[in-house]
């Protein structure tokens with residue numbers, strides 16, 4: 001039996017503004033098992049990002065959150081700010097859709113990466129620089145010393161995303177939550193970024209939540225899949241079983257849409 005590393009029980013998220021209250025996530029439950037990858041699949045607006053932001057306490061006061069999120073016996077929704085901040089980054093890392101938003105545009109990335117390592121690993125500047133260089137090398141980034149001196153806008157989305165993955169890997173968290181990590185990446189680098197995720201999973205024993213609207217990406221990396229629609233979980237199960245046996249209409253629709261896309265690609269490419 002594989003142990004559960006993260007349990008989400010009856011999570012509900014509501015959004016409140018001047019016009020009233022709106023349900024964004026309605027009563028979802030799932031578990032992430034140790035050393036496994038859970039793919040969250042769903043169309044835009046289905047609630048994938050909101051689910052993960054709620055888990056990590058990243059939503060502001062306009063959102064009302066109910067339910068239970070248990071990570072290693074810690075009830076994350078009730079944990080204090082300091083405790084959550086310690087868990088985020090070191091124990092649970094999030095890789096965002098748009099890596100540009102994770103960096104401050106006003107500073108070269110070197111300072112920002114080093115700061116993250118100094119804060120989370122309790123080390124000095126010299127060691128942080130060595131580790132930063134190593135993190136980029138691990139991601140097969142050429143001329144890492146020069147790359148570190150660049151400002152975020154001087155690097156491509158794919159490059160920045162690889163830098164983010166390198167940082168997450170170096171911190172060796174128990175869980176990586178990747179939210180549409182290939183969105184800002186050009187087609188050539190998508191393959192490279194996906195390879196890095198598969199590598200993390202296979203070599204580092206990291207548990208992972210991989211969010212995407214792309215069934216191909218989710219199927220490539222996930223052991224289990226959760227399908228979301230309109231803020232609800234409509235199906236969950238082992239990836240292979242779900243892809244071949246799902247009787248759920250919406251899941252079949254997502255599978256068929258993907259199949260049609262691949263067929264069209266083959267037609268165009270001859």
Ligand SMILES: Nc1ncnc2c1ncn2[C@@H]1O[C@H](COP(=O)(O)OP(=O)(O)OP(=O)(O)O)[C@@H](O)[C@H]1O
Nearest residue numbers: 015024042043044045046047048049050051180213
């Ligand atoms: N900042 C916000 N304020 C209020 N409602 C929001 C906000 N961000 C998202 N929502 C709403 O929450 C719901 C779920 O959105 P969410 O971003 O989680 O979807 P998603 O599945 O991650 O989609 P995408 O793939 O486009 O990121 C949607 O109805 C959306 O309108």
